[in-house]
Amino acid sequence: MPDSAPPRPLVIKVDATHYPMDVFGDRLISEGFQVVKASSIKEGIKLARRCKPDLVVTIDDADSGVDAIEWLELQHSDNEASLAMTPLLILADISRLERLRVHELPDRVKVLQRPLELRDFIQTAKHMLAIWDL
Amino acid sequence: MRIIVHTGKGGVGKTSVSAATALRCAEMGLKTIVISTDTAHSLGDSLEMKIGPEPIQLYDNLWAQEVDARYSMDKYWWRIQNYLINVFKQREGLDDIVAEEITILPGLEEGAHLLWINQYFETQEFDVLIVDAAPTAETLRLLSLPDASRWWFERTMNLMKGMTGRLLRPLAKPLFGTDLPEQEELDSVQRLFDTLSKVAGLLADPALSTMRLVMTPEKMVIKETQRTYTYLNLYGYPTDSVICNRIIPPEVVDPYFAAWKDSQRKNLELIGEAFGGLKVLKAPMFSSDIGGLDDLRRLADALYENTNPSQIMTAEVGTHTIEHDLSTGDYLLRIPLPFADKTDLDLYRSSDELTVRVGPYRRNIVLPYTLWKLETGPASFVEGALQIRFVNKQA
Structure with a gap:
């Protein structure tokens, strides 16, 4: 009998922070998402081209070398239209918000300020994919 | 590195004390992290x-x-639990609910807090780690997890690992209606339990860790704190002080508070007698809720004056000891259990393990090799400590 369960939304998470426990990734999995992890921008773009995710989550963190602006530029200018249009959720420090110029970002890009409540994170991710809790 | 765990009954001011202690340590130049393990987080508010x-x-x-x-500590455990439920149902004829109940490892979810403690110890990023722990019952469940989990680990994982696992693997589905968990999953659970055991060792090391009991001078709170102290001793977690919070200051002379002040005075005497061996730190009741740096500094001043809060407050802290009687060859195991009621205390042993139960809590103490072959002699309860003699019959 074919599996009638709907496909789980696929998220690519670009995260080079040094915490061994993946709080955000694990919460996404527990909420029913499939999560593929990349530890650098280069790896993330390669994975995104191959997997065609429903959503990309980037942990913008200057110390670990993942710069959301760099990701945004690469994703936006990608030759593959599907990647260029993939929703992007950026988790950024307050110190980086000004640089991100949040009010100029396209609708498909959302920014959440770290530290954040996991509940807000999941709600935003679901909202971006039009998944509603009933 | 120093690890300080603040625990106590709900509403006694653990979070304010933790925040004030962390701020004082940081302002003394110590790189400090304060973590909250209470599901109702209020550290940010403080x-x-x-x-x-x-x-x-x-x-x-x-x-x-x-x-x-809600950190998914049990992300691998659920598959193993599922497998065990089916084994218990098929082999032991248990119904669904009973099978499910006996395969639940209590406190596993909260164990995430212990994993963070291990991480900070491994990286040695901080000089001081302060834990604002959940109310007593949850914290005790958390602190007893490494001990409870070892029982589980040894008895259930053996079913699935090694030769038995390899032989059973092809038969598992037809016999039990489910596949055996993959080796990778079993290894992950093994690593998880190894880490839990390691954290228990870190928290039981008096040179590294300290439990501090936060309380208010009220009879009910003192009673619960005494019980907590007993259970912490049972698990070998060293307590170096009690923090008595919200004492009505002498400058309050309003007759409305007179009876309350009198009762606090009597209760403070009781605390001094009951926890005699431990340093008692005191903080006054403030005229409003504590919040923000200035309030926290005032609280830290009251508690620590100019001293460093990360130093050990009481030199001799109770953990279990083993003494060798050279004249007879016997060994005496001594477990401090202050405030324990000996009628509510059980003791039994297998060859290599001693199980002590006090109230609802049970601890398995792995005996050193030298005691394995010795017979258990008389046990007694003397001056707040359980003493068990291991008799050398060959002497």
Whole structure:
């Protein structure tokens, strides 16, 4: 009998922070998402081209070398239209918000300020994919 | 590195004390992180800053984190549990509910807090780690997890690992209606339990860790704190002080508070007698809720004056000891259990393990090899300590 369960939304998470426990990734999995992890921008773009995710989550963190602006530029200018249009959720420090110029970002890009409540994170991710809790 | 765990009954001011202690350590130049393990996080309110599930730097030398209580510690455990449920149902004829109940490992979800403690110990990033723990019952469940889990680990994982597992693997589905968990999953659970055991060792090391009991001078609170102290001793976690919070200051002369002040005075005497061996730190009741740096500094001044809060407050802290009687060859195991009621105490042993139960809590003490072949002699309860003699019959 074919599996009638709907496909789980696929998220690519670009995260080079040094915490061994993946709080955000694990919460996404527990909420029913499939999560593929990349530890650098280069790896993330390669994975995104191959997997065609429903959503990309980037942990913008200057110390670990993942710069959301760099990701945004690469994703936006990608030759593959599907990647260029993939929703992007950026988790950024307050110190980086000004640089991100949040009010100029396209609708498909959302920014959440770290530290954040996991509940807000999941709600935003679901909202971006039009998944509603009933 | 020093680890300080503040625990106590709900509403006694653990979070304010933790925040004030962390701020004082940071302002003394010690790189400090304060983590909250209470599901009802209020550390952010106390420090008047937004804190999340990752560590965040708040000020010079001060980091904070509100650990995610729903962290998926059990992400591999559920498959193993599923397998065990089926084994128990098929082999032992248990019904669904009973099978499910006996395969639940209590406190596993909260164990995430222990994993963070291990991480900070491994990285040695901080000089001081302060844990604002959940109310007593949850904290005790958390602290007893490494002990409870070892029982599980040894008895259930053996079913699935090694030769038995390899032989059973092809038969598992037809016999039990489910596949055996993969080796990788079993290894992950093994690593998880290894880490839990390691954290228990870290928290039981008096040179590294300290439990501090926060209370208010009220009879009910004192009673519960005494019980907590007993259970912490049972698990070998060293307590170096009690923190008595919200004492009505002498300058309050309003007759409305007279009876209350009198009762607090009597209860403070009781605390001094009951916890005689431990240093008692005192903080006054403030005229409003504690919040923000200035209030926290005032609280830290009251508690620590000019001293360093990360230093050990009481030199001799109770952990279990083993003495060798050279004249007879006997050994005497001594477990301090202050306030324990001996009628509510059980003791039994297998060859290599001694199980002590006090109230609802049970501890398995792995005996050193030298005691394995010795017979258990008389046990007695003397001056707040359980003493068990291991008799050398060959002497």
